[in-house]
Amino acid sequence: MKVEHITLAYGNKNILKDTNIQIAPGEFVFLIWSSGSGKTSFIKMLIGDLKPKSWKFSIKEDKDVYAYTEKELLAYRRNIGVIFQDYKLLRSKTVRENVAFAMEVSGYKDSYIEEKIPEILSRVWLLNKKESFVETLSWGEAQRISIARALIHDPEIIIGDEPTGNLDPHNAEDIMNLLTELNKQGKTIIIATHDDRIVNRLKKRVITFKDGKITSDRENGGYEL
Ligand SMILES: Nc1ncnc2c1ncn2[C@@H]1O[C@H](COP(=O)(O)OP(=O)(O)OP(=O)(O)O)[C@@H](O)[C@H]1O
Ligand SMILES: [Mg+2]
Structure with a gap:
């Protein structure tokens, strides 16, 4: 750059x-x-x-x-994947749903999203929290969701x-x-x-x-x- x-x-x-x-x-x-x-x-x-x-x-x-x-x-x-300062997470949704939502908005198909999510979550060490609700996570874990979102296009x-x-x-x-x-x-x-x-x-x-x-x-x- x-x-x-x-x-x-x-x-x-x-x-x-x-x-x-x-x-x-x-x-x-x-x-x-x-x-x-x-x-x-x-x-x-x-x-x-x-x-x-x-x-x-x-x-x-x-x-x-x-x-x-x-x-x-x-x-x-x-x-370019940006980890934003005001990461707007959907707090009453799960980790998986938060990443899936970002992918849906970007136009990816459901089948691709389901296939891709485990890979993305494992890259940010959140695979074991896949079905956890955001409100039950620590701040650090929540921030890792925003990194997962930055990774959805594999930038x-x-x-x-x-x-x-x-x-x-x-x-x-x-x-x-x-x-x-x-x-x-x-x-x-x-x-x-x-x-x-x-x-x-x-x-x-x-x-x-x-x-x-x-x-x-x-x-x-x-x-x-
Ligand atoms: N849309 C805008 N119009 C006018 N001034 C702005 C606008 N956005 C930011 N500024 C001003 O530009 C400066 C830099 O803002 P910016 O948000 O880029 O700083 P920052 O380093 O990210 O701050 P922080 O550490 O608080 O996140 C600030 O003085 C801010 O008030
Ligand atoms: Mg700033």
Whole structure:
């Protein structure tokens, strides 16, 4: 993924100023920004949902995401699984029903959904909770459903918007272990966060943003905001 000369703003409030970022397939990257400084906006921009003021970016071919036809945009988005911050789970439904619902909305056939769900749930270590109601799960388990949903199109790229934001240290570690495992299976992982515990423990590439600019970009980095 290569994003170049990005300026992203709301009115005259800049989120990013003429910024370049390049992430190779299979990388694991933390994007560090303080709260309210633009994590969610940046992710929306990447999935073609928030148009920057100026930009040039592509994921595979050298093609501008904001010049895609609707069909191309759909295909592009299917290759990116986003773990959203406000994961809207159906709390009075089961784990299986929550994933099935997301797949139905995406247009998959019932027979395919039934066949695929065990595989998806086992990837997020929830197969044994398949018929459990969401309201009976821990926060960490519930967050793993949102990762399962991000996996339904088997994307090459997974983006997390503060995936450990609401979790205690134990559950946060669990989620990061899961994301590390998915990375080992070849997925590119991009995590926007301001959780210093996980960043310092994992020693991955860390890109830090401040006032719309990248202030550091390090391999085996730590949290230094
Ligand atoms: N639709 C919008 N219109 C105008 N300003 C917005 C809009 N959405 C977000 N902002 C502002 O842009 C800034 C960045 O918001 P964003 O939600 O991207 O930050 P964030 O880093 O995800 O925050 P948090 O840590 O709270 O999730 C904030 O100051 C926010 O108030
Ligand atoms: Mg946010």
